[in-house]
Structure formats: structure tokens, C-alpha cells
Amino acid sequence: METLDVSGARRACEQALERTKGAAARSTMITVTAERARREADDSDGRRRDGALLSPLDGVPIVWKDLFDVEGTVTTCGSASLLERPPAPADGALVRRIASLGMVTVGKTNLSEFAFSGLGINQRFGTPVNPVDAALVPGGSSAGSAVAVTAGIAPLAVGTDTSGSVRVPAAFCGCVGYRASHNRYGENDFRALSPTLDSVGLMARTVDDIRLLDRLLAGTSHRQPARPRVVIPAGEWVDDCTPAIRAAFESAVDSLRGGDVRVTTVRLASMERAQHLIDTYGTIVGADAYAAYGRLLGSAGIEPATARRLARNAGAQEAVEPLRREMRTLRRQFAAELTGSVLLCPTVRHEPPRIADLLGSEATYDAVNASTLRTTMVLSYLGACGVTLPMTGRAPAGMLVSAPAGDDDVVLAAASEFERLTSCPSASAARREAAWPS
Template sequence: MTTGPSVCRLSARERCEDALASTKPAAGRSTMITVTEERARRDAAASDERRRTVGLRSPLDGVPIVWKDLFDVEGTVTTCGSSSLSDRPPAVTDGTLVRRAHELGLVTVGKTNLSEFAFSGLGINQHFGTPVNPLDPARVPGGSSSGAAVAVAVGIAPLAVGTDTSGSVRVPAAFCGCVGFRASHNRYGRNDFRALSPTLDSVGVLARTVEDIRVFDRLMARDGDPARPATVRAVVPVGEWVDDCTPGVRTSFAAAVERLRADGVPIETAELPSLAHAQSLIDTHGTIVGADAYAAYGHLLSAPAGIEPATRRRLSRNAGSQAAAASLRAAMPALRRQFSADLAGAVLLCPTVRHEPPRIDDLLASDDLYDAWNASTLRTTMMLSYLGACGVTLPLRGPSGPLSQGLLVSAPAGWDSALLAWASRFTEAVG
């Protein structure tokens, strides 16, 4: 991907054809719910014509992009990853964010697969097929933006736009070996995708590098960020966020922290009361996401078929969750302020997920195992979403084998630009 029109040697048409070709193999087919070939070729041709005549609209003019199938793309059905919505009429117009990207010259290649209704951190989809984790096809790709992460990892597009409610961009990026960014709530304008949780949903972006995400963010963010400290320092939290990780995850995380220290980043280990309090509330009352998901999709439980068994289980468990979620909503503003005060200008460092990606066959063989792994996969990122954090996960190689893990760098809401700049520096240090 290019960060400027003079850098890329390929025409938009060539990049478009490469992207479309990458959707054809099995991994690509599992990744895409809809491929918009005609539109992509038309957009690419228009970009090349601008390059020859009036000049490109932006540094991303002609760059392929894919969208999680929660965003409306003109002429396509927005399925939300569910067979229960596959018969809806096609969207008559692009959603706001899709339209803005089109106006910048980005080339929409299609819409990516996801966990049903974006309501799982595992990325399994039994109707459209599970996107193939390129590092180990036997393991989950992570979710819910599973197709978005795989699309970047296998080269369908250098940019993928997903959504992140409880970790839905950060988790699949960590499991598939790419960079995933959860933006602050409404950073790119009012969310106009099909919401799982209007309270916590944020747009997320996946790419091979932080710099690619920074270019997208600078072009799409509605407002400039307030001034932030020019120098970075980091905090590693005391407690379960590191202690409960598998040995392999702890080893990779500790090595990354030491490389950052060697690069001159001041890092301290400290207790953060906001994290412990937030996790305690979630453990006691459940999640806002569960309550919001039931409000949106609970009516489907009365249908005899049409939704996946795992989705049905989670919706059923949240049938009476509205009252409990009220306690979480009431405590949230003060806890977010405390989180910012606890960090005092630092960024938070922790593993993105506490374990390696589990095997798909194991999960499908046991409902209890499926649900336990889903909860464990999202435990860290869900708590940080509740605290309103923006976050970037950077890929880390595991201590043995090809499996990827994630170094999660988080900051309070509104720190997006500074966070991305610091994450770019961290990438150089951790490799």
C-alpha cells in the first residue's frame, strides 16, 4: 500500500485485479461474503484517469479496501453475517463512511465475513463459512471482524474496515498477524453501520502496518485531537491481564516489553484501580454488549431456525440482562475518568488475548468449551472497551511455531493520533 501517490508503481487497475484475484482461492472465498467486481474495476479505472489528468484525490486514491458486512455498500445485501438477514433488499446507497472513502478514491473490492451479528470473538461462521486463519487453518481467525483480518493477511486489500465492540478488530488482528486499531467512539462521525451495541461500538481498521492506518485515520477523522505529551511512557498492569496468560503469551509479551525498554521507552508496572473495578462490575453484572445484543436480536429467538446455535445461546443468556446492565451504564462515566487519571498520560501495555487461538474442531464439539473460549478471548479487550479506550494491537511472533500473538497498546478515548504515532515507534522496536 502507498502512503502517497508517487510511491506506488502499480496502476489502480493492476492493484484492483490483484485484489480480485486474491478473492478466488479457498482462503479468499472464505473471507468475502460479497465481491463487488464491477464496482471495483470502475473505481480503479476512474482513479487511473484522475492520475493521468486532474490529479489524485488523496494519498489513498486507487487503494483497494474491503468492508465488514455491517456497512451498507450500494447494490449489496448487508447480511451482518447471518442467514436470517440474507434475503433483505440490497442497500440503495453507500453508508456514510463508505461514501467518504469513495470520495477519497479508495476502491471498494467487497464485503467481508464475520461472526454472526458481530456477536463473538472467535470468528466462526457456520452459514457463510469460517474465514481461514492464514497462520493455521485448524484454528479460529478471531472475531468478530474475522474476514477483515484475513483479507489483509492474505493480500486481498491493504486496508479493511471493521467494527470493534468488545475486541472485534483487535482480537482477529492478533490471531492473524496484522495490525488492528480500535478508534474512539464516533471518531469518524456518527456510527452508521448495523450496530451490535450502540453504547460501545467503534469503527476499527486493519492493515499490515501502523503507518497505513495512520494515513486512513488522518483523512477520515472528523476533528483534530487535543495536544498530547510529545514523549511516551507506558504502564503494564498488575493482575490478571498478564498473570492469567498462557506461558507462550507471557513469554512473547515480556520479550516485547524488554525490547521497548531497550529502545528507551520508560515502562513501569503498576496497579490500576479502574481496571480492577471495571472487571469486577462486568463479572458481577454481565456486559452492556450482551444487553444491547438481546435488545437488537432477541426477537429472533422465537424463530425455529435461522441463527446459529452459539448465537442463540448467548442471546438466551442475556434475556434478563437489561436491569443488570443499568449498573454498568451508571458506573461507566466515572470509571472512564478514573482510567485516564490512573494512566496519567501513559499508555497501557498488555497482551491482546491471553491465549493462543483455539482449534475450531474442539470448539464445535463442545458447547461449553465454545462459550468458555469465547469469554476468555474477549476478557481483556471487552473490559477496555467498557473503559472507552482506543487501542492498537501489534503482531508478535509466538515463542514457537507460526502462531501470532498481539501486543495491545491502549489509551483513553480521544488519544487516537498520539496512540497511533507511539504504536508506530513501538513497531520498530518490537519488530
């Protein structure tokens, strides 16, 4: 290997590329863009020497969920059925914007096929290794993005979140995951699963790293809002959690109260009505997924679990019309019920399941997938933005801070404070463990 600038972007780039080859990163990447990464890192080091950095994140490695077009690479959507499509002729809009900040694209990360699962299992490209325990699912669909952050490949990763696809893997893998409000960074330009519910999501080891990238992309000042009241939703969102998850959540809430955060438990009619509609009529994401990919049923390469769930939603467009009719009303009601508050609940109600326990039974696989997404899915339907933070406990788990659509600055500021009060990893510790130019 050539001699590197040990204090700059090229060193961080080489560290990131080397980590893509390690056992901890097995099946994390679908494509590694080494040539591009080295070119972008060298350009960054040149700007650093000239005192002309493009942004505070100039030279920082980043990875992309393989739903985004990166020039010269095939956008697989995690499916063997799309491997023969031509490479993208150009970067997508968000990829271009992040490149304009000087960030270094290391590659594209693995995901649940078509982003249509909360478990992160991928039988074609392999399942990314959960950093806590390789026997456990990493969560999905942005599994590779979460593992890339925790394995130190890149300190920042871009995913997508439809029903929980950033928040769930972040919770299961022990990092921070942020679902932005719909179109916060402009019109979505990744391969859609559900245009109704899709949002961009960011992953990092700390909230402040996410806030920095969000500020650069959204153009907000991130003025510190007044400390919000914290609302815990009464009912199944906490009551149905396993004992271990509930204990970790109660401990985190105690830490917040110890930091003089006002916490109350409130019954939210909007959440209860939304959950009733989903339980009665099915999911919008299921209907939209069939509209997007149902034509591929019977094609070679589609995984059995994906095909089964697509086929089940063949007639769902008409079935979910009651959800579509009430969605705007319920989103307005949710915002009114939370005025001046953020919502707090466990991200997932149970511990990450074992991969081996899911692959032998279709019924178990589908039931666990549904339970994994149950909390985040209803919040997506209500349009919520949210940040999941790691909770300390016997198993990897997340505490989810949510707010109505458009209240991203509020939810990010609250999450940053809650991260401090619950003793999550510091930014300095995270940056020592992940590739970051110095």
C-alpha cells in the same frame, strides 16, 4: 482478461479480485463488488493521468465488514436470517467518505453472526481461514477483514469493534488492528450490536497505513506527541496469560526498554473495578445484543451458538444497570490514572484455539469465547482506543497499546514507534504483498 495499466489502480484492483478466489481467502468475502471495483479503479487511473488524485489513497483497494451498507448489496450481518432483506439503496456515510478519497471497494467481508462473538466462526458463510494455521479460529467478530488483509486482498479493511472485534482477529491473524474512539469518524452508521460500545476499527499490515487513513478521515495533523510513559497493568491482564503469550510479551517489552522506552507496572483501580462489575453483573454488549436481535430468536438460519448467547441475555438490560451507572465515573478514573501514559498488555491471554475443539462442546465454546474477549472487553467498557501489534513467538499473538477515549493520536504514534522497536513488518514489505497502486 483485457490488457491492464500495469502501474495503476486497475492492476491493483484485478490483483485484489483474483485473490478473493484463492484458497487462502476461502470464506473471507460474503460479497465481491467486482463491477464497482473496476469502475472505481478506472476512474482513479484517469485521475492519476490527469494529475488530479483525490487523496494519497486514491486507487487503493479496501474491504468492508458486512455491517456497512454498500449500494446494491445485502447487508447480511453474517447471518442467513437476514439474506432476504433488500439490497442497500445507497452507500452508508463512511463508505461514501472513503469513496470520496478515491479508494476502491472490493467487497464485504465475513464475520461472526451479528458480530456477536470473539472467535470468528461462521457456520452459514464458512469460517475465514486463519493465515497462520487453518485449524485455528481467525478471531472475531471482524474475521474476514483480518484475513482479507493478511491474504493480500486489500491493504486496508474496515471492521467494527465492540468488545474486541478488531483487536482480537488482528492478534490471531498477525496483522495490525485499531479500535478508534467512539464516533471518531462521525456518528456510527453501521448495523449496531451495542450502540453503547460499538466503534469503527481499521486493519492493515502496518500502523503507518492505518495512520494515513485515520488522518484523512479524522482530519487530524498527527503531530508527533511526546513519547509517553508505558504502563503495564498489574494483575490478571498479564498474570493469567499462557506461558507462550507471556514469553512473547516479555520479549516485546524488553525490546521497548532497549529502545529507551520507560515501562512501569502499576495497579489500576479503574480496570479492577470494571472487571469486578462485569464478572458480577454480566456485559453491556450481551444486553444490547439481545435488544438488537432477540426478536429473531426462533427464526430460521440463526446459528445455535448465537441463539444460545442471545437467550442467555434475555433479562440482562436490568442486570447490567450497575455497569451503566458507573461507566462514566470509571472512564474518568481510567483517564486520570493514565494521564501522560499508554497502557500495554497482551491483546488476548491465550493462543488461538482450534476450531475442532470448540464445535463439539457448548460449554467449551462459550468459555473460550469469554476468555478470548476478557481483556479487550474491559477496555471497551472503559472507552479505550487501542492498537494491537503482532508479537513474535511460537503462536500468533498481539501486543495491545491502549489509551483513554480521545487519545487516538497518542496511541497511534506510540504504536508506530513500538512497531519499529519490536521489528514488525515494514510498510514497504507489506505493500509489496498487498494490492497497492504504484
